[in-house]
Amino acid sequence: MYRVLARKYRPQTFADLVGQEVLVRTLGNAIKTGRVAHAFLLTGIRGIGKTTTARIIARALNCIGADGNGGATIDPCGVCANCVQIRDDRHVDVMEMDAASRTGVGDIRDLIETVHYAPTNARYKIYIIDEVHMLTTNAFNALLKTLEEPPPSVIFIFATTEIRKIPVTILSRCQRFDLKRLDMDALALHLQNICGKENVTADETATRLIAMAAEGSVRDALSLLDQAISQRMQEDGTCHIDGDTVRGMLGLADRGRVFALMDSIFAGDINASLQQLNQQYQDGAEMGMLVQDMLAVTHSITRLCLAPQDDLGPTYSQTEREEAKRLGAKLNITGLTRAWQMLLKGLDEVRRAPDALAAAEMLLIRLTHASTLPPPTDLLKTLRETPPSAHSNYTPTPSGGGGAAMLAPQMQFENAPMANFAPAVHLELVANNPVQAIVNFEDILELCSTRRESRLRYHLENDVGLVSCSANVLTVQRTGKLTDGFAADLSNLLRLASGNDWKINFVETGGALSITAQKKAAYEAAFAKARQHPLVLAVLNHFDGAELINLKTPKEEKS
Numbered sequence: 246m247y248r249v250l251a252r253k254y255r256p257q258t259f260a261d262l263v264g265q266e267v268l269v270r271t272l273g274n275a276i277k278t279g280r281v282a283h284a285f286l287l288t289g290i291r292g293i294g295k296t297t298t299a300r301i302i303a304r305a306l307n308c309i310g311a312d313g314n315g316g317a318t319i320d321p322c323g324v325c326a327n328c329v330q331i332r333d334d335r336h337v338d339v340m341e342m343d344a345a346s347r348t349g350v351g352d353i354r355d356l357i358e359t360v361h362y363a364p365t366n367a368r369y370k371i372y373i374i375d376e377v378h379m380l381t382t383n384a385f386n387a388l389l390k391t392l393e394e395p396p397p398s399v400i401f402i403f404a405t406t407e408i409r410k411i412p413v414t415i416l417s418r419c420q421r422f423d424l425k426r427l428d429m430d431a432l433a434l435h436l437q438n439i440c441g442k443e444n445v446t447a448d449e450t451a452t453r454l455i456a457m458a459a460e461g462s463v464r465d466a467l468s469l470l471d472q473a474i475s476q477r478m479q480e481d482g483t484c485h486i487d488g489d490t491v492r493g494m495l496g497l498a499d500r501g502r503v504f505a506l507m508d509s510i511f512a513g514d515i516n517a518s519l520q521q522l523n524q525q526y527q528d529g530a531e532m533g534m535l536v537q538d539m540l541a542v543t544h545s546i547t548r549l550c551l552a553p554q555d556d557l558g559p560t561y562s563q564t565e566r567e568e569a570k571r572l573g574a575k576l577n578i579t580g581l582t583r584a585w586q587m588l589l590k591g592l593d594e595v596r597r598a599p600d601a602l603a604a605a606e607m608l609l610i611r612l613t614h615a616s617t618l619p620p621p622t623d624l625l626k627t628l629r630e631t632p633p634s635a636h637s638n639y640t641p642t643p644s645g646g647g648g649a650a651m652l653a654p655q656m657q658f659e660n661a662p663m664a665n666f667a668p669a670v671h672l673e674l675v676a677n678n679p680v681q682a683i684v685n686f687e688d689i690l691e692l693c694s695t696r697r698e699s700r701l702r703y704h705l706e707n708d709v710g711l712v713s714c715s716a717n718v719l720t721v722q723r724t725g726k727l728t729d730g731f732a733a734d735l736s737n738l739l740r741l742a743s744g745n746d747w748k749i750n751f752v753e754t755g756g757a758l759s760i761t762a763q764k765k766a767a768y769e770a771a772f773a774k775a776r777q778h779p780l781v782l783a784v785l786n787h788f789d790g791a792e793l794i795n796l797k798t799p800k801e802e803k804s
Contacts, residue, residue, distance in 0.1 A: 249467070249468070249471050250439060250443075250467040250468075250470060250471045251292075251463075251464045251467040251468055251471070254439055254442075254467065255297055256294065256297055256301065257301070257304075257321075257323060257332065258301060258320060258321060258323070259272065259273060259301060259305070259319055259320070260320070262294060262297075262298065262301070263427060263431060263432075263435050263463065264425055264427040264428070264431050264432075265294070265298070265424055265425060267425075268298065268422045268424065271422070272302065272305075272319070272422075273319040276305055276306070276317050276318065276319050277319060279317075281306065281317070281400070282400075282419075282420040283395050283399065283400055283401065284392055284395075284400070284401040284402075284403070284418055284419040284420065285299075285302065285400075285401070285402045285403065285419060285420050285421075285422065286377075286403045286404075286405070286408075286411070286415075286416065286419035286420065286421045286422070287299060287402065287403065287404045287405075287422050287424060288404075288405050288406070288408040288421065288422070288423055288424065289406070289423060289424030289425070289426070290406060290426055290460075290461060290462055291406055291462055291464070291465070292459075292462035292463055292464025292465050292466075293424045293425075293426065293427070293461070293462055293463060293464075294424060294463060295375075295404035295405075295406075295424060296341075296373070296375055296404055298422075298424065299373045299375075299402040299404055300331060300332070300339075300373070301321075302371075302402060303331050303336075303339045303369075303371045303373070303402070304321040304323075304327070304328050304331045304332070305317060305318060305319060305320075305321050306368060306369050306371070306400065307327040307328075307331065307336075307338070307339070307367040307368050307369055307371070308321035308322055308325060308327060308328055309325045309326070309327055309368075310322050310325060311324050311325060313325065316368075317368065326366070327366065327367055327368075336366075336367065337365050337366065338364040338365055338366060338367035338369070338370045338371065339367065339370075339371045339373070340356075340359075340370075340371070340372050340373065341373045341374075341375065342356065342372065342373070342374045342375070343375050343376065344374050344375060344376045344377050344378070344379040344380050345375070345376040345379045348379050348380055348381050348384060349381060349383075349384060350381065350383040350384045350386075350387050352384065353380070353384045353387045353388050354387060356372060357387065357388070357391050360372075360391055360395060360396060360399050361396060363396075363398060364398055368398070369398055369399070369400050370398055370399050370400070371399075371400045371401075371402060372399070372400070372401050372402070373402045373404070374401070374402070374403050374404070375404045376404065376405060376406070377403040377404065377405045377411065377415075378405045378406070378407040378408075378410035378411055382412075385412050385414070385415055388415070389414055389415070389418070392415065392418045392419075393418050401419075403415075403419065408421075408423075426460070426461030426462075427456075427461045427462075427463060428461070429453060429456045429457055429461075430456075432456040432459060432461065432463065432466055433449070433452040433453045433455075433456040435463070435466075436452040436455060436456060436466060436467075436470055437449075437452055439467070439470065440452070440470070440486075443474065443484075444482070444483075444484075445474055445484045445485075445486065446484070446485045446486070447470075447473075447485070447486040447487075448486065448487045448488055450487070450488035450491075451473070451486045451487055451488050451490065451491045452470075452486075454488060454491040454492065454495070455469045455470055455473065455491055458491075458495055469491075469494075469495075470486075472494060473486045473490055473491055473494055474486065476490060476494060477490055493529070495534065500538065500542070500565055501565060501568070502521065502525060503535070503538045503539060503542050504542060504565065504568045504569070504572070505521060506518060506521045506522065506525070506539070507539060507542050507543070507546075507572065508568075508572060509521060509613075510584075510609060510612050510613050510616055511572065511575075511576060511580070511584075511616050512616075513613055513614075513616050513617040514613070515609070515610060515613045515614075518609045518612075518613055519606060519609060519610075522535075522602075522605060522606060522609055523602075526602050526605075531601075532595050532601040532602060532604070532605040533592065533595050533596050533601065535605065536588060536591055536592045536595050536605065536608070537592065539588055540585065540588045540589065540592065542569070543581060543584050543585050543588060544585070545569050546569050546572050546573045546576065546581060547573075547578065547581045547582070547585070549569050549570055549573040550573045550576065550577075550578060550581065551578070553570070553573075580615075580616060583615055584612055584615070584616070587608070587611055587612055587615065588608070588612070591604070591605075591608035591611070591612075594607075594608065595608065682743070683739060683742065683743045684714075685714050686705075686711050686714045686719075689705065689714070689719065689735075689739070690702060690705060690706070690760075692738065692739070692742055693705065693738070696738065696742070698734075698738060700728070701731070701734060701735055701738065704725075704727055704728070704731055705735075705760070706759065706760040706761050707724075707725055707759055707760075707761045708723065708724055708725030708726060708727050708759065709721040709722065709723060709724055709725070709727075709756070709759060710722040710724050710756030710757045710758055710759050710762075711756060711757050712750075712752055712755050712756045712757070717739075717743075717745050717746065717747050717748065718747070718748045718750065719735075719739075719747065719748070719749050719750070720750040720751075720752060721749070721750070721751060721752075721756055722751070722752050722753065722754065722755060722756025722757075723751055724756070724758075724759050724762070725759070732749040732751075735747075735749055736748070736749050772793070775793065776793055781793060
């Protein structure tokens with residue numbers, strides 16, 4: 246029966262472990278000097294070798310050598326009875342427990358009952374608990390005492406991908422080892438070595454693409470390599486894997502087409518961008534992977550902008566390097582970082598959207614529109630340099646290719662001295678709200694409603710009484726409690742809307758009732774007048790207990 250590469254090339258000794266030099270050195274010294282801890286905790290991403298390392302530790306501690314007289318060693322022989330039985334997962338003194346399926350306190354109690362019995366054949370009785378973070382709180386608590394003071398011949402080895410879910414009481418009783426994620430170069434070299442053992446030829450681009458997709462996981466990388474070999478294996482037993490094979494298998498877009506797509510986006514050509522996106526979708530590109538490729542290209546172009554001597558690594562062809570340099574020469578860091586942030590947000594949208602293609606199209610539309618906008622620093626510079634005496638209105642102008650609107654190079658506002666507009670003012674707010682005349686108090690209330698300034702309108706209606714409103718000066722009497730910054734916020738709103746500076750004055754006397762108080766007084770006067778109507782008085786006198794109410798009035802105001 247065929248054994249997949251992930252099982253066939255599972256490390257059998259510490260020397261076979263790839264990229265875990267610190268762990269190997271520490272455990273090797275501990276075994277050589279006899280300073281072996283009674284509990285180990287191995288953590289790392291999936292497929293990095295946690296369970297494999299636990300088995301290697303079990304063999305190293307229980308190896309008796311080919312002659313049967315050896316002791317614990319960093320290099321287990323692999324041929325003695327203990328090594329063979331542990332390798333085949335049938336040693337009576339090395340017990341593996343999957344905490345994902347046995348999570349309860351009863352399972353731990355069963356395990357603890359066997360701890361006090363001496364090993365049958367081995368030097369140590371070893372308990373390997375995989376995915377230990379899946380244990381319940383009660384199960385962890387049941388394990389605490391035994392874990393702190395186990396018999397001399399018992400060793401616990403825990404493996405987990407979720408170290409944050411392990412109680413600190415467990416962590417403090419274990420020696421913790423963090424298995425490192427393999428870097429792309431080391432993983433690609435490991436894949437090349439395995440290809441050589443399997444009589445398979447693979448391009449450097451292919452192995453690096455697989456290593457990149459595996460994200461540091463050896464098991465993931467070997468599974469992908471197994472799939473690629475199955476796809477390219479010929480009847481005569483020969484097999485060659487190239488970059489195009491891996492891209493097609495993983496649903497990756499051709500990077501040259503990704504560069505062409507990014508070129509259209511940064512040029513503001515929405516029609517060409519959407520056509521290229523749809524063509525790649527029809528050719529089988531997965532939208533989430535395409536956005537990731539766009540992120541990678543954006544990152545590469547940004548690197549070239551900051552470090553032109555960067556070669557981008559062997560996964561880039563010479564043509565792709567030249568294309569990246571060409572794009573980097575005509576782009577700025579502001580636009581690239583803005584595209585990076587939009588792509589990051591768009592990646593999550595594409596993954597969650599019910600229609601990935603539609604989400605990707607909306608992302609491209611946003612990117613293309615944003616690429617035509619000048620940097621905020623240029624807009625602020627334009628505002629500062631515009632002569633105060635100039636008077637011309639804001640007008641949108643179409644951008645090249647995409648039809649997106651951009652701010653005109655010369656933005657000025659009628660009756661609005663540029664000195665009144667601080668650089669911190671959001672330009673979109675100013676541009677979307679043209680200058681309007683404010684003559685009386687009613688205009689101010691209407692302005693608060695249209696700008697959705699409900700807090701300001703509430704205070705104006707309930708907590709102040711109008712004294713006067715003219716010549717850009719509003720004078721009011723305080724009748725209620727106002728929030729801090731009320732006057733500054735109202736003055737700023739009036740300045741943005743009218744283009745003129747407004748002054749808010751407060752006086753102690755002379756103001757009218759607040760608008761709410763005026764409405765209440767008017768209602769009470771009208772109600773009192775209605776109550777004195779002869780017909781109403783006749784009804785009230787005829788029916789004992791009858792009262793006059795207004796059904797359109799809120800319940801709390803009924804009389």
